[in-house]
Amino acid sequence: MTIQWFPGHMAKARRQVTEKLKLVDVIFELVDARIPQSSANPMLGEIIHQKKRIIILNKADMADEAVTKKWIEFYRAQGLPAVAVNSWQGKNMHAIERAAQEVMAEKFERLRAKGMKPRAIRAMILGIPNVGKSTLINRLAKKNIAKTGNKPGVTKAQQWIKVGKSLELLDTPGILWPKFEDQSVGYKLALTGAIKDDLLQMEDIAAFGLAFLYQHYPRELATWLGLEQSLDDTTELLRLIAEKRHLMDRYHEPDYGRAAEAVVKEIRQQKMGRISFDIPEEIEEQANDEDHRDD
Numbered sequence: 001m002t003i004q005w006f007p008g009h010m011a012k013a014r015r016q017v018t019e020k021l022k023l024v025d026v027i028f029e030l031v032d033a034r035i036p037q038s039s040a041n042p043m044l045g046e047i048i049h050q051k052k053r054i055i056i057l058n059k060a061d062m063a064d065e066a067v068t069k070k071w072i073e074f075y076r077a078q079g080l081p082a083v084a085v086n087s088w089q090g091k092n093m094h095a096i097e098r099a100a101q102e103v104m105a106e107k108f109e110r111l112r113a114k115g116m117k118p119r120a121i122r123a124m125i126l127g128i129p130n131v132g133k134s135t136l137i138n139r140l141a142k143k144n145i146a147k148t149g150n151k152p153g154v155t156k157a158q159q160w161i162k163v164g165k166s167l168e169l170l171d172t173p174g175i176l177w178p179k180f181e182d183q184s185v186g187y188k189l190a191l192t193g194a195i196k197d198d199l200l201q202m203e204d205i206a207a208f209g210l211a212f213l214y215q216h217y218p219r220e221l222a223t224w225l226g227l228e229q230s231l232d233d234t235t236e237l238l239r240l241i242a243e244k245r246h247l248m249d250r251y252h253e254p255d256y257g258r259a260a261e262a263v264v265k266e267i268r269q270q271k272m273g274r275i276s277f278d279i280p281e282e283i284e285e286q287a288n289d290e291d292h293r294d295d
Contacts, residue, residue: 017047023122024170026103027053028096030127030136033063033084036071037278038188039128048126053080054099058132060084061091067276074280087136096140097167120162124170130194137161137171184208188277193268206260207234209267212277220272238263 027048032039036057041047055075060068068084075082081103083095100121108118127133138144140163161169187208190200213221214232221230225244231237235256241247242254245262249255267275 014043014047017124017126020124020170021048021051024124025052025107025121026100026123027051028056028100028123028125028169029053030056030058030125030131030133032131032192032194033057033060033068033071034192034276035188035278037283038185039131039192039194041126041128044126052103054096054103055080055082056096056136057082057084058087058136061086061089062270062274064274064276067279070280071278074284085136087132087139090139093136093139097163100167120166120168122168122170128189128194130192133171137169140167140169191264191267191277202260202264203238203256206238206263209263210234210237213272213275216279217272217275220275224266224272 027044029040029044036055057063057068057071063084072082072084081099083092083099085092085096087093100123104118104121111118125133125137141161159171161171163169186195187205189195190197190205191209210221211232211234214230218230222228225237225240227240231240238256238259239254241262242256242259245259247255247258247262266272
């Protein structure tokens with residue numbers, strides 16, 4: 001199954017972002033802490049050019065905490081400030097403004113040396129659909145300004161939002177990219193709800209999720225299913241899930257489609273605990289392999 005989703009308003013949003021870049025000091029790139037690499041738009045570098053950038057790993061409460069720490073180290077090794085937050089519960093939100101102040105410290109010091117008073121930091125929030133941009137903005141502003149929704153594609157326009165006296169935010173619609181070169185990226189986005197479900201084949205998504213869990217979280221997978229040990233046969237796993245959830249078709253056979261929907265739903269609901277689907281070591285290894293192939 002090939003997953004693509006690039007509605008017309010996303011192409012328009014990219015043009016609008018490019019036009020507004022000159023108005024901002026720093027980019028807040030919001031990613032899903034469960035899939036920091038897969039939820040990062042690879043076009044962003046060419047869109048924002050040399051603008052300062054801060055990586056915000058949102059939904060950190062849903063991700064594997066040990067893996068999230070590795071991601072923060074991964075970004076910092078590249079010279080990118082990174083913070084992990086839970087915007088839904090408002091946890092660690094102060095770290096965002098602190099990071100922005102640190103990024104702008106040198107410029108503000110030059111302004112003070114010239115006798116000029118630094119103004120509020122102007123930041124643009126960028127991220128793919130359903131990473132929690134509107135929830136983050138509402139938490140920072142301490143009021144419901146940005147429209148929110150637990151489905152991709154809610155924000156359709158840009159707006160300036162004041163956060164106290166020291167920060168101004170420019171909200172933007174979520175932007176995906178036209179083509180996923182690595183289809184596993186599409187599967188991970190689908191598993192975490194960044195792509196509309198009616199565009200997906202749930203059995204393929206569930207099979208991918210189960211295979212990943214078997215490889216990286218076998219104990220959690222076995223516990224979730226009530227087994228002594230996990231299985232690597234995704235078809236057999238779907239059959240077990242159908243039987244345990246009483247998901248049978250009219251012939252009293254396991255309904256694999258409904259079982260697949262249950263798998264995806266329960267992954268999103270954290271029934272298996274806090275799971276990260278992007279692992280820094282694997283991303284680096286993949287990048288090294290691609291570099292060797294290019295050589």
